Amino acid sequence: ERGLTVLMVSHQLDALPGIDAQAAFIEDGRIAATGPATELLTRPPLPEIADYLGYAGLAS
Structure with a gap:
């Protein structure tokens, strides 16, 4: 509505x-x-992301 961009950094997925x-x-x-x-x-597009998320073996 105001045209703002917000950058949020979090480890809480x-x-x-x-x-x-x-x-x-x-x-x-x-x-x-x-x-x-x-x-x-x-x-997740990369094995590293899948591993981080606990989805080992699911990356495309």
């Missing part, structure tokens, strides 16, 4: 699915993946 936003996964100081928060959480 349970807050992300309710937010219609883009997310980034940062590993070793670099951005490893970006995309819609719900997509990164439900279909």
Whole structure:
């Protein structure tokens, strides 16, 4: 409504699915993946993200 951009940094992943936003996964100081928060959480694009989320073996 106001045209603002907000940057939220959190390790509490349970807050992300309710937010219609883009997310980034940062590993070793670099951005490893970006995309819609719900997509990164439900279909992790990298094995490192799947492992972090506890979904070992589910990365595409």
